[in-house]
Each structure stands twice: as structure tokens, then as C-alpha cells.
Amino acid sequence: MNEVQRQASIDTQPAETDAVSRRSLVTGGLAAVGAVAVGVAALGRAANVAAAQQPLAKQVVSADPTLCVGCLACEVNCSTWHASVGRSAEPRIRILATPAVALRTEVASYLPTRAGFSPATCKQCPTPWCLPNCPTDGLRIDPATGNRYINEAECIACGKCEVDCPVEWQGTWARNGGAKISSKRVVYDPALNVYAKCDLCIGREGGPVCVERCPVNLAIQSGYIKSANLCLELVASTEEQWKKLV
Amino acid sequence: MKSFEHMSPTSVQEAVKMLSVGNARVIAGGTDLLGIMKDGLLPTDRVVDLKAIPGLDKIREESGELRIGALARIGDLASSALVQQKAPALAAAAFAVASPQIRNAGTLGGNLAQKVRCWYYRDADRADCYKRNGSYCYAIFGQSELHALFDGAACFAVTPSDTAIALSALAARIVVAGPKGEREVGVDDFFIGPAVDYMREVALAADEIIVDVRIPSTWSAQPSVFLKAAPRKAIDFARGSVGAAVIGSPVIQKARISLGAVAPTPKRATASEAFLEGKRLDAATIAKAAELATEGAKPLANNAYKIRLTQGLVRQALTRLAS
Ligand SMILES: Cc1cc2nc3c(=O)[nH]c(=O)nc-3n(C[C@H](O)[C@H](O)[C@H](O)COP(=O)(O)OP(=O)(O)OC[C@H]3O[C@@H](n4cnc5c(N)ncnc54)[C@H](O)[C@@H]3O)c2cc1C
Ligand code: SF4
Ligand code: SF4
Ligand code: SF4
Ligand code: SF4
Numbered sequence: 001m002n003e004v005q006r007q008a009s010i011d012t013q014p015a016e017t018d019a020v021s022r023r024s025l026v027t028g029g030l031a032a033v034g035a036v037a038v039g040v041a042a043l044g045r046a047a048n049v050a051a052a053q054q055p056l057a058k059q060v061v062s063a064d065p066t067l068c069v070g071c072l073a074c075e076v077n078c079s080t081w082h083a084s085v086g087r088s089a090e091p092r093i094r095i096l097a098t099p100a101v102a103l104r105t106e107v108a109s110y111l112p113t114r115a116g117f118s119p120a121t122c123k124q125c126p127t128p129w130c131l132p133n134c135p136t137d138g139l140r141i142d143p144a145t146g147n148r149y150i151n152e153a154e155c156i157a158c159g160k161c162e163v164d165c166p167v168e169w170q171g172t173w174a175r176n177g178g179a180k181i182s183s184k185r186v187v188y189d190p191a192l193n194v195y196a197k198c199d200l201c202i203g204r205e206g207g208p209v210c211v212e213r214c215p216v217n218l219a220i221q222s223g224y225i226k227s228a229n230l231c232l233e234l235v236a237s238t239e240e241q242w243k244k245l246v
Numbered sequence: 247m248k249s250f251e252h253m254s255p256t257s258v259q260e261a262v263k264m265l266s267v268g269n270a271r272v273i274a275g276g277t278d279l280l281g282i283m284k285d286g287l288l289p290t291d292r293v294v295d296l297k298a299i300p301g302l303d304k305i306r307e308e309s310g311e312l313r314i315g316a317l318a319r320i321g322d323l324a325s326s327a328l329v330q331q332k333a334p335a336l337a338a339a340a341f342a343v344a345s346p347q348i349r350n351a352g353t354l355g356g357n358l359a360q361k362v363r364c365w366y367y368r369d370a371d372r373a374d375c376y377k378r379n380g381s382y383c384y385a386i387f388g389q390s391e392l393h394a395l396f397d398g399a400a401c402f403a404v405t406p407s408d409t410a411i412a413l414s415a416l417a418a419r420i421v422v423a424g425p426k427g428e429r430e431v432g433v434d435d436f437f438i439g440p441a442v443d444y445m446r447e448v449a450l451a452a453d454e455i456i457v458d459v460r461i462p463s464t465w466s467a468q469p470s471v472f473l474k475a476a477p478r479k480a481i482d483f484a485r486g487s488v489g490a491a492v493i494g495s496p497v498i499q500k501a502r503i504s505l506g507a508v509a510p511t512p513k514r515a516t517a518s519e520a521f522l523e524g525k526r527l528d529a530a531t532i533a534k535a536a537e538l539a540t541e542g543a544k545p546l547a548n549n550a551y552k553i554r555l556t557q558g559l560v561r562q563a564l565t566r567l568a569s
Contacts, residue, residue, distance in 0.1 A: 212381070
């Protein structure tokens with residue numbers, strides 16, 4: 001299978017089988033957690049309770065702002081790869097302008113003037129608040145990895161996930177002169193009329209493209225810059241880790 | 247060089263059709279494309295030579311506008327009395343391009359659509375930089391003397407075209423022909439940055455060609471200048487350049503200032519432009535406008551010198567416009 005075919009198989013996979021979506025929560029999930037019968041109006045909150053029982057994502061992208069030089073390679077590559085498989089080209093990772101953040105000397109010795117950037121993306125929350133009120137099978141949890149992702153083919157752009165996601169971008173975006181197209185980690189794409197968020201590059205052979213192509217990561221991996229951790233890193237998604245994410 | 251098919255259409259429509267197959271490229275003067283092909287930087291199976299299309303090289307005044315065909319040679323722009331009179335900045339920019347030989351072969355369309363001059367991109371051995379569909383930018387931790395102060399995103403190569411900077415200051419429009427006919431695009435939208443697509447510098451589809459460049463009457467015949475700083479005058483690409491045009495004297499109603507060699511596209515100095523509106527070009531105003539021009543610059547390791555260089559060029563350009 002090539003990348004496009006692999007993607008197509010992800011987008012056409014029915015959610016009823018094993019991926020968790022709001023529909024499966026309503027039909028099976030609520031009973032499983034012993035929720036009392038609920039009216040339609042209360043469905044969202046009750047479903048939230050069910051969502052809280054979902055397994056954690058195995059991994060999440062964690063960023064170290066003290067290593068980031070704001071080159072935007074992560075944003076651009078996130079955008080390019082997703083567009084290449086027919087998904088939204090809105091970058092799902094954003095570089096925030098955070099002037100107070102200093103660069104570590106290991107990086108600052110090469111690029112002294114490029115401090116003050118913080119990469120941020122979806123936190124793959126232990127309780128995925130974005131999920132329960134999705135009226136279609138758009139928002140899903142991948143059974144194998146726990147990855148909370150949007151199947152954009154099913155997204156009807158109702159915007160409920162954006163309303164429900166509690167995680168805001170802290171500060172302005174480095175790109176677009178600071179203007180944000182969305183305040184939350186789920187962003188609206190006017191070009192395709194869908195919502196998009198970090199899906200950990202689901203379906204991509206090499207894993208997250210931002211992690212693979214961050215030039216600081218490459219400089220660390222090649223020994224050019226000394227650092228025990230990477231600038232962008234896939235780490236285990238835990239409650240503790242979640243609290244530390246930018 | 248890999249073998250390729252050479253075609254010579256005699257009309258724009260025919261040329262556009264010939265471009266509809268994969269890896270087909272337009273060739274005009276060939277001063278850039280032949281080097282690119284020799285080094286294998288862009289896969290090319292077919293070249294569509296525009297030179298046999300009649301009438302695409304005309305420099306003329308039409309509907310009150312200065313209009314220049316895409317095949318007009320850079321040298322002809324530099325020496326054209328009409329261009330010197332209606333768009334002094336463009337004549338100066340054309341004169342600042344390369345050497346007399348290149349100006350005689352190179353065309354305006356080719357100058358606008360040429361590929362970047364990042365030394366890593368042009369190094370045939372570095373096949374994995376972003377611009378070559380790879381996965382790394384060598385400039386970020388490498389030698390970045392030539393690279394961008396603004397708007398870098400994955401790639402930090404700067405726009406190499408001198409004429410683009412003058413045309414941006416003159417609010418030119420580019421006429422593009424494709425399978426569905428012609429469309430016009432403002433020069434500032436014609437150049438696209440790497441945040442949009444790091445593989446392309448201009449908003450041209452593979453089967454589109456530039457046919458005409460138009461300078462609106464509002465800006466033609468206004469005072470305009472182009473200045474360029476390069477290590478060896480006349481044969482080097484700019485390390486900094488500025489195109490500037492103003493309407494109104496002695497009080498400025500409107501100014502357009504475009505900076506070259508500091509961003510992946512011509513970079514409008516919008517803060518300076520806004521500041522100049524309603525002011526007289528005295529020394530203090532000029533100094534402030536020059537300072538504002540580089541506001542927000544984010545240099546890499548080796549290109550911070552471009553900040554002062556560019557400010558100096560803006561100061562010089564505005565001083566000339568004042569007199
Ligand atoms: C040594 C050297 C020094 C130089 N110095 C400078 C300099 O100081 N300043 C500067 O601005 N430039 C400089 N140049 C670049 C030179 O000006 C360009 O190579 C020239 O203008 C390109 O014109 P051409 O007609 O030869 O284009 P080609 O080489 O024929 O084409 C260049 C590119 O444009 C595309 N193209 C050409 N015409 C069209 C069209 N009508 N529509 C769509 N696409 C088209 C081609 O497909 C190709 O990708 C230099 C070049 C050299 C070799
Ligand atoms: S979109 Fe928001 S709520 Fe959903 S997992 Fe990401 S950060 Fe959490
Ligand atoms: S992991 Fe993939 S989807 Fe998520 S931010 Fe990185 S590149 Fe984008
Ligand atoms: S690719 Fe790495 S260094 Fe560049 S902006 Fe993204 S996180 Fe920062
Ligand atoms: S600046 Fe652009 S062209 Fe140069 S090495 Fe980096 S990605 Fe390649």
C-alpha cells in the first residue's frame with residue numbers, strides 16, 4: 001500500500017467496529033460504565049464521563065521550547081504531509097511567540113537571535129473532551145494506539161470539538177503576524193470545511209513528520225548539538241506528562 | 247545532462263498544451279534553466295521554448311499602463327526610454343541584473359520565475375534539501391549569509407530576482423496564461439513563501455506561463471528608485487536591495503517600499519509605508535522609515551548584517567526620492 005491508499009483505508013474504516021467514537025460511547029460505552037439513562041440534552045456530559053474511562057493515548061508529541069529556533073519546519077511539514085494524503089493542510093502544530101523563553105546555550109551558541117518560540121499541539125488528553133459531543137464518527141480513538149484523531153471524511157464542521165477542547169494556545173502564533181484562526185488545539189480549515197488536529201500523523205510510515213524533520217532534532221541526533229532530549233519528541237502519554245505539556 | 251524533448255510552439259495556447267505532461271518546463275533565455283538541468287536540480291523531460299511565439303516581447307504603453315511582454319529581454323528593459331521614463335525603478339533593476347551577456351539572453355518572465363540561489367540548493371550533491379523535495383534545510387545550522395531575515399519557514403532561501411523588487415514597489419500585475427485562458431495576479435500574490443509551498447517560489451501551475459507584466463498608471467511616471475548592494479557590482483545577486491516609489495510631493499500621500507534578498511518573496515516594508523503617509527521626506531522621517539523597514543527581522547547565524555545594510559539602502563532610496 002502506498003501512503004495515499006493507507007490513508008484512504010483509515011478514512012473509510014467504519015467506527016462501529018472497534019475505534020471509539022461518540023456513537024460507540026452512546027450505544028455501548030455508557031452502559032459499560034453503568035451510567036443511568038440520560039436525556040438527549042444531558043448526553044454530552046454523560047458521554048464525557050464515558051470518555052474519561054477511555055484508555056490513554058500511548059504517545060504524544062512533547063516540545064522543549066528551550067531548543068526551538070522557530071524555523072517552522074514542523075508546521076510546514078505537518079501541513080505538506082497531510083495535504084499529500086488528502087487531509088487538511090492546516091498545520092496541527094503551531095509555533096507560539098513566547099519572547100520570555102530563552103534558548104539553551106547549546107543552541108544559542110549557533111543561533112543567538114532565534115529564541116522565544118514554543119511549539120504546541122494537541123495534548124492527546126487522558127480525558128478527550130473534544131470527543132463525546134461529536135455528532136458523527138469524526139472524532140475517534142484508535143484502538144491500537146489510543147491516538148485521538150479526527151477522521152476528516154466524517155467531519156461535518158459543526159465546531160463542537162473546538163468548543164469542548166479546553167486547551168488554548170498560550171499567546172500568539174509566530175506565523176500570520178500573530179493572528180490565530182482558532183483559539184483551541186482543534187483548528188478549523190476553511191479550505192476543506194473540516195476541523196483538524198494533531199493525529200500523530202496516523203497512517204504515516206515514519207511516524208510523526210514534525211519529529212522526524214525538526215532540524216534541531218536532526219542536529220542533536222547527528223551529535224552537532226549536545227542534548228539529552230529532543231526539541232520535539234514522542235513521549236508516553238500519562239496524566240503526569242499531560243500536566244507538563246506546553 | 248539527461249536527454250529531453252525540445253518543443254517550439256508558435257502560440258501561447260499551443261505552449262500551454264505542451265506543458266500539460268509531467269516534468270515539462272518552459273524555457274525562455276535559458277540562463278537559469280539550463281544550469282538547473284545540467285545539475286539535475288529539477289527533473290525535466292520536455293522543454294517548451296517560448297522564443298518562437300511572436301509578440302511576447304513588446305514593451306509598450308496601452309490603456310495608460312506600461313506593459314511588458316514576458317519575453318522582453320532584461321537588457322532591452324534597461325535601455326528602453328519608455329521604461330526609464332515610466333518606471334525608473336524597473337529600468338534600474340534591469341540594469342543591475344548580472345552581466346551584459348546574461349541581460350541580453352535573459353528575459354523578464356525568466357527573471358521572475360527563476361529558482362533560488364541558496365548555495366546548498368545549487369550544490370548538486372545535496373539532494374535532500376526541502377527545495378529538492380528532501381527533508382532538511384542546511385542553512386539553519388550552516389552558512390546563512392545569503393538567507394532570509396523574514397518569513398523563513400522550513401526553507402530560508404531568498405528571492406533572487408531584482409526586477410521583482412522594482413515591480414513590487416510599482417504595484418505591478420502579472421498576466422498568466424493557462425488552459426482556461428488568462429488571469430491577472432498582483433505581484434505580491436504572485437510570489438509565494440515556503441509556508442505555502444517550499445517547492446515553488448511563484449504562483450504558477452505547471453501548465454501556466456507568464457505572458458505580460460503591467461504597471462498601473464497610478465504608479466508609472468511617479469518617482470521611483472531601485473538600489474542594490476552586492477559584493478561585486480553587476481555580476482552578483484543582491485545581498486540587499488530596495489525598490490521604492492512615492493505619490494505626492496512634498497507631502498507623501500502614498501509610498502510603496504519593497505525589500506529584496508531578505509525574505510523568500512519581495513518583502514513590503516509596510517510599517518515604513520504607513521509611517522511615511524502624510525509626511526515630508528526630511529532627514530528624521532527618512533531615518534525613522536529606514537529603521538521601521540527591518541522591524542521584526544529574525545536573523546540566522548550569519549545574516550544579521552543584512553539589517554543595517556537594508557536600512558542603509560532604504561535611507562539612500564528615500565533620500566534620492568526627496569531630491
Ligand atoms: C551568473 C549569473 C548571475 C545572475 N545575476 C542576477 C542578478 O544579479 N539579478 C537577477 O535578478 N538575476 C540574476 N541572474 C538570473 C538571471 O537574471 C536569470 O537567469 C534570467 O533572468 C532568467 O531569464 P531566462 O529568460 O534566461 O530564463 P530561463 O532560464 O529560460 O528560465 C528560468 C525559469 O523561469 C521559467 N520561465 C521562463 N520564462 C517563463 C515564462 N514566460 N512563464 C513561466 N515561466 C517561465 C523557466 O521554466 C525556468 O524555471 C543571474 C544569472 C546568472 C547565470
Ligand atoms: S483536541 Fe483538545 S481536548 Fe482533544 S485531545 Fe487535543 S488537546 Fe485534548
Ligand atoms: S505528529 Fe503529525 S499531525 Fe501531529 S503535529 Fe506533528 S506532524 Fe502534525
Ligand atoms: S521544527 Fe523544531 S526548531 Fe523548527 S520550529 Fe518546529 S520545533 Fe522549533
Ligand atoms: S534555504 Fe531552502 S534551498 Fe537552501 S538548504 Fe534550506 S531548504 Fe534548501
